Amino acid sequence: MRKSLEKYYRIDKLPHIWCPGCGHGIITGAVVRAIDNLKLDKDKICIVSGIGCSSRAPGYLNFNTLHTTHGRALAFATGIKLARPDLKVIVLTGDGDCTAIGGNHFIHACRRNIDITTVVFNNSIYGMTSGQYSPMTPLGAYATTAPYGNIDRNFDLCKLAQASGATYVARGTVYHVPQLIKIIEKALQHKGFSVVETLSICPTYFGRKNKLGSPVKMMEMLRDNSITVKAAEKMPREEMVNKIVIGEFFEENAPEYTEEYMKIIQRAQGEE
């Protein structure tokens, strides 16, 4: 680790609990680098998570960190942000945490356009409980609770976020790290609700259940199957099967929730 980044970590809490080959440390590192590149005030950052492998990340980060209940990170984060709009609130969550048990909180946080950055660690599986299918597990994939193949259609998280009202939506992978850092930087600078879906790898459960080979092989799959948003626009539909579209999908300026609430306070006090 770069010496200058050590201040962002709780070095005494390392090594982390993640399995060898897990992609989550790369995403955590990308979040730290984005914070460092933007020179954000460390004391004004709150990092909130739910439950699962990804949600253990805040424990290693040296900020005000809050490890909440399963799926509820965005609800707690909304309370913090509305109480203290000057704080930079970042939510680190997983595919199960965010889109299954936390799905309702996710779409409503998008809808409110509250100034929170959400980074979704998408490893396509419930890792902490050892390999059950999530709403992001691809159709046909295997999991401990899908021993005959998954018949649940998976979410496209970026489409879900955009349709729900998020005002910055992007996708990256743990293979394309420089791009991921840039995307997270843009998300952190964006005023409003920003979503960064990051494809991670889970060699221990998703990889093993689906015979995907070593962590290196899984990384190569991310490399070989990813195409940019621009390339995807020109690609015929039949060639898009199993492709991962990465980059920025959507960005717009829209009224931000806590700023709108400050106007409510002014309106209410003006009436008196």
Add this chain to the structure above:
Amino acid sequence: MTMTSKPRLMQGNEACVEGAIAAGMRFYAGYPITPSTEIAEIAAERLPKVGGKFIQMEDEIASMGAVIGASLAGLKAMTATSGPGFSLKQENIGFACLTEVPCVVVDVQRGGPSTGQPTLPAQGDVMQARWGTHGDHPIITLSPSYVREVFDMTIRAFNLSEKYRVPCILLMDEVVGHLRERVELPDPASIKIINRKRPDLSKIEYYNPYQDYDGDGIPPMVNFGEGVPYHVTGLIHDITGFPSTKPEVTEYLISRLMRKINDNLDEIIDYEKFYTEDSETVVVSFGSTARSVIRAVKILRREGQKVGMLRLKTIWPFPHKAIQELPPTTKNIIVAEMNFGQLIEVVGASAKGRFNVIGLNKYNGELISPDEVIAKVREVNKNA
């Protein structure tokens, strides 16, 4: 003498919001549910006027989460609900118990179980208020009987919650919530406000968020965003706030959480005795039921019946001492409650066979009337 405001006709739910704001509430998150909705409506109107924040969340679970987040960020926070919503909030109430985040949860009880009877009164959430969330945990529960008392007790709920860093449940019922009474509010300057204890950071080299610095079982609290990085988790944690599975750490934490309440029962517990000095029969009640009991006791006393009443203002921790200190003349305890028999279990345990403990229960959506109390007392006294 305390200055009071001009008399006003006020609803219980309104008094709750006024009390909360007087206590310093500056954040409310909620979800509409009968018969508590007025609390959210009035909070939405009143809070921004005092610079506070109101948010209607997507569900009850999220409301409880937002309240905890806001409290961690330094604002006194409250939510209000009724039966089905109280069930949904339990998950995050447990989080607040374990992470010691002050907050007030109002449950305006209605008939249950399930959707039950949204517009009718009941007192069926007594046990849920104590044990609704899983695992061993501390909790404080207060229950008001009058509109003015709703105001005072909401302030007390905030004070106790801030002092002991524990969620405080205000257990109202549909009648107390919707009742309108003539109320004179106290001069704000005369209201005693307690704020969460803060550490003296100049004397602490490294702040441990769950260290019992003062030996009273209550760790001093730094709010998020004050430049002191620390971790909060719903996992069992050590004094540094980080997860631990060590037996000694687990045992220490759970026993400290219980100790901070159990060592302060005299301050937390509040009740009212009425004609108990020479009573043969004492009626134990709380909330709106107590109003009928007082009326009944007055009538029975005029007849010369040796009857008194014990009105519980604190339900949890349970006021065992109040039961055990009843005079030697007391033979019978009638527990009047609008449920199938919940508090009676605890009264029975407290009585330890010293008294006959008899239930007066109603669970049909109607109040227990003074006549029903009178009939029960007469029946008990005749059989005694």
